[in-house]
Amino acid sequence: MLKVQRLTGGYGGQAIINDISFEVKKGEFFGILGPNGSGKTTLLKMISGILPFEKGEIFINGRKLSAYSAKQLAKIVAVLPQHSTQTFSYTVKETVSLGRYAHQEGWFQTWTAEDEEIVQMAMEQTGVDVFQDKDIQALSGGERQRVFLAQALAQEPKVLLLDEPTNHLDLSYQKELLDMLKEWTKERELTVISIFHDLNLAGLYCDRLLLLEKGTINVNNRPNEVLKETRIKEVYRTDIEKHPHPKVPVPQMVLLPQWGTRQKRIQAMIEPSRLDIGKDHIALRSPIPLRTMSSGVVGSGMGWHQIFINRHVDKNYDCEDHRKEMIQYLHEHGIEPLDTVGMMTAVYLEDVAWKMLYGDGFSVMAVVTAGVGNAVDASQSEKHEFVQIPGTINTWIFVNGELTEEAFIQGVMTATEAKVKALEHHGVKDLVTGTNATGTSTDSIMVAATQQGKKLEFAGTITPLGKLISKAVFECTLESIEKTKKRKKDKDADRTCAGTDFGIRTGSPYR
Amino acid sequence: MINRLTAYILAAAFLVAAMLFGISIGTVSVPVLSIVKIIGAEIFPFISLDGVDPMHANIVLNIRLPRVILAGLVGASLAIAGAAFQGLLRNPLADPYTLGVSSGASVGAVLTIFLQISLPFVGGFTLPVLSIIFAFLTIFFVIAFARKVDKAMKVETIILTGVIFSSFLGALISLMIALTGDELRQIVNWLLGSVSMRGWVYVKIILPFFILGSFLLILNGKELNAMSFGEDRARYLGVDVQRRKLMVLAAGSVLTGAAVAVSGTIGFVGLVIPHLARRLWGPDHKHLLPLSILVGSGFLIIADLVARTIISPVELPIGVITALIGAPAFAAILMKRRTESRG
Incomplete structure (x- = not known):
């Protein structure tokens, strides 16, 4: 589905991504990890086509990324960025409807019954249909994030790129969103490529993880291989411990906070x-x-x-x-x-x-x-x-x-x-x-x-x-x-x- | 928010009423029925002009109607350009003058007066022609410069470039004003803006630019919606951002340049009317742009009417009136929105 070949590039001639190659298969849930400044978002921007790269090539469905027009690409790839700007008070439905832009042809770009149906479905799936006439500026961060997810879904993409999708969401919506995405990768063969900060969430949901370190690939493998205690300690330069998840056969990383170790200095003797x-x-x-x-x-x-x-x-x-x-x-x-x-x-x-x-x-x-x-x-x-x-x-x-x-x-x-x-x-x-x-x-x-x-x-x-x-x-x-x-x-x-x-x-x- | 059709009907009714008032009221007042008959007879020759004062027909057809239409076209051009720029630049404080196009047009006009230029073939219309040429040169340089600085032409770059060009061109205008003698009054009057004594020729000058510019902008309504969520997101949604941005910039500048060339720099229309139109029917550019045309033209016709009647026979500069009406109206909108969002 997606093939990245010897990709190099960054901003203003300074390479942030260095000679990266990997492939993502159709229907895969692919996670991108890495400490701050390791180039995760830069990589995602390059894949989404808004950041030109210096060297290498990206193929989507075997075709060069540069060979796609903006509209053609938007029918295959949808993006949910971390931040969004709203200057004017569009309603939720107007916002979601913009997702149909790439599918509308001709000068008059008429709104069809099919467009309407797809938009309604996207809103239902993300649970925003109940406030579809509300002003998006009046929504909470999490609600807004779901509105933009609905917009991305209305594009009917084959590939969904997400930059920390759970950023603004509370625990229950994090789980709900990722469960939903996971289901779609299985049922509709949607390919999901997502940046994660939370190693544990990534470990729980991703089929494969790509760990970036200073713009290069540290490892690209199954979560069990990637989430190794020594590796994570080294790349993230922090103290963590790996524990098995109680229900799912994936590792979970536990932070070892400073105060915890300090508290331990209160000596206790069992006698x-x-x-x-x-x-x-x-x-x-x-x-x-x-x-x-x-x-x-x-x-x-x-x-x-x-x-x-x-x-x-x-x-x-x-x-x-x-x-x-x-x-x-x-x-x-x-x-x-x-x-x-x-x-x-x-x-x-x-x-x-x-x-x-x-x-x-x-x-x-x-x-x-x-x-x-x-x-x-x-x-x-x-x-x-x-x-x-x-x-x-x-x-x-x-x-x-x-x-x-x-x-x-x-x-x-x-x-x-x-x-x-x-x-x-x-x-x-x-x-x-x-x-x-x-x-x-x-x-x-x-x-x-x-x-x-x-x-x-x-x-x-x-x-x-x-x-x-x-x-x-x-x-x-x-x-x-x-x-x-x-x-x-x-x-x-x-x-x-x-x-x-x-x-x-x-x-x-x-x- | 009201029904979409109601919004259009309201805006259109406002425009028609403004036109009728604009034509009817003046030192000689013309009854509305006569106006309808006179204009009707121009379009359908079989309508008889019985009972209509011939002098009225002359006033309507040669003085008031071209003036009202010119005011309407200028108002419409500034309003739609303002709405488009606000959407494109994602800045509710942007207006058609943000990019420096108006300063460029003004330099052309002031230069014409200052140097007493008279171009061959166009003669008495040297001022608007030179003004439009300067407006287009300005937008060309603004875009070229912005592109040179930042290949992606981010809106921040465009705004900053506009500020640079505006201040530089503004300085040139001030320089000419400082150096001028007898033409000072003429220059200042032009700068404050007016649609008086222009006649049908000026209508013919602005009309093609208005049609072209508005058509291009309305064609980009959907793209403007997408771009007001940020250029990156517009790109994700499938918008060819670079091309659309150039189209909107060019179309908006054509409208602004032509409007300034025929009437001078009339302020506030391009800033306030889009906000008014947005209150009528949301921020959706597919409807915001046409509604801005209707509301903007009606507003400027009224402003012109006030400018020439309020202390008749002295005629005030129309830019003074738009600011006098516009600023409090804008303040009221802002106040209401604040309390609403707080409430």
């Missing part, structure tokens, strides 16, 4: 003294949000959380929507669920065990509540039926240090291995298969890090961090199981009198 062990729940409040990876009832997954709750519930706790119930519980106790990682356990909270271990420039605190009811041998798990019951071994690992995502995952692995070993040590059996249990069916785990202090890249079992995690988790799990076993013994003694069934069931996992 046993912060633990608050109550009757209903164990709580830990951190002075700063911690980066967490967890499998709790609330706040699970990756996130930032400040409050950590391990709540005791009756072993027969049964609630259709335990998540909702837990959120309600937190509210009742004046705890903001959004800031919270919350877990449930049937284990008595007095049986909690914790351990603080210090490494070179970092430290680890483990907090474990463990019972071995419904213990399961993972290698035999297919023999178990699925039941949803409250957690049994809940493990918290707090790290005073900065962890990579990799370290979070390895931390979970290391902790799990340590837990298996602790169960083996106690000889806990899977009661269905009679084999050694590796855990229970409802264990939960959380790794939380202050993300300040020493950078800890790995947490495998024999790394400095891994050593502390495995030791702390192993010992805490041992101790907590010890306590619950002891309680069970006591309770069993009681049961002969009371006939009640408290304690930890080492019996059948089925209720």
Whole structure:
């Protein structure tokens, strides 16, 4: 559709674009990125035919750009510039109608029913039809931008050139506009070439990205290749971090603001003294949000959380929507669920065990509540039926240090291995298969890090961090199981009198 | 805003009324019915002139009618040129004189009076002829200069070039005024503008330029609409901006040059009338330009009528009247728009 060949040019003899070549296929959503002054708008102006270039050639549909008359070009290429001037108060409809200029032939350029229909459609698609008789000078920036988009659409273009189309639009219209354009690239094979400032929007919608740097192409590839942390840092000269989008397989760039790093200097240390062990729940409040990876009832997954709750519930706790119930519980106790990682356990909270271990420039605190009811041998798990019951071994690992995502995952692995070993040590059996249990069916785990202090890249079992995690988790799990076993013994003694069934069931996992 | 047809009917009615008043009122007043009969008889010879004073017929046909038509044509030319320039230059304060064409025409006229020039063949009409030639030379140089400075001829460049040429030519005029003796009054009177005692010849001088210029401008109505959103956008929409811009500049200058040549520099018409017409029917040039013609011609006919009757028998320069009517009218429009946009 569009072919740019060794293009060079700029303003007043000074080349801003230097020897650029690329192609855009029909129906492609093509993004142009680059820092300020990298030549994005200059390039777009050259493609749109209003800025002559010094060297090279631009082909549209295989034909040289210079071979098109202004009218012929306007039937193929429409442009939505970043800024627009309005000196006089035209109505919205008059403005959109100008888009039909190139399609009207002859001296009298009569307005046909087809023209009218296309204009009405363009206005409907952009949602400006409701104020079509309004003066464009009376509109907001975003509304005006949509009016000009409608004007461009009325041209019925094959190629749409946009210079930061979302500039004046609020969040919902940004999404709506780009969704709409994306749909048209697929359904009508409209080719969209757009400048983006927002790397994340570009990554979400573009099929291909062209990254400009000082008038030359840094890279021209799929978003996943272009939006690389080191590349963007280098080209834009700023601090960003790449994260995966939660729903779409594209990368998202996150700015790392100065104030954020400064705030981190408020030193925070997670220590046993912060633990608050109550009757209903164990709580830990951190002075700063911690980066967490967890499998709790609330706040699970990756996130930032400040409050950590391990709540005791009756072993027969049964609630259709335990998540909702837990959120309600937190509210009742004046705890903001959004800031919270919350877990449930049937284990008595007095049986909690914790351990603080210090490494070179970092430290680890483990907090474990463990019972071995419904213990399961993972290698035999297919023999178990699925039941949803409250957690049994809940493990918290707090790290005073900065962890990579990799370290979070390895931390979970290391902790799990340590837990298996602790169960083996106690000889806990899977009661269905009679084999050694590796855990229970409802264990939960959380790794939380202050993300300040020493950078800890790995947490495998024999790394400095891994050593502390495995030791702390192993010992805490041992101790907590010890306590619950002891309680069970006591309770069993009681049961002969009371006939009640408290304690930890080492019996059948089925209720 | 009112219905489009109503706008045209209103504007046309205004023009016809202005013409009838202009012809009827004067030191000798002519009844409207007589005017209709006299003019009717000129077009359809079978209409009888019974009951019409022969002197009235003479006054109408040889004095008032050419004067009214000349005033109308001048007003129409300035108004449509002003509307087109405002659109092209995207500047509501632009007028036909912005580009220096009028200064050029004035230099030609003042030079004729100053040096007492009389060209062969044209004799007594040396002044308008030389004035038109100077007007065209001026626009030629303005455009050539603007092009030399900026290949794309951005409107900012055109406006600045116009300012440069206007001030330079204005200085030349002042120089001639300073050096002149007896002809001072004649020069000043010409500069202030007048359509009196010109006769049919002047109508014949301006008419072809008016037809050509207006035709070209109205043909570019759509393009002017597009260009008033900026040249780049006009280009995106498919307008051949460079060619259209030259066409509009040339047509507007032809109109202005011819108008100044026959009547002197009459101010305010080219600035105010487009704004009035825009209030009648929006900024769409397809209708703004014809409406400007109707309103502009009617306005100048009225202005001329006031100029020659208000302290009769002394005749005031018409430029004084247009400014006296125009400035307050413009102020009122501006005030109303301000309060509207605030309200």
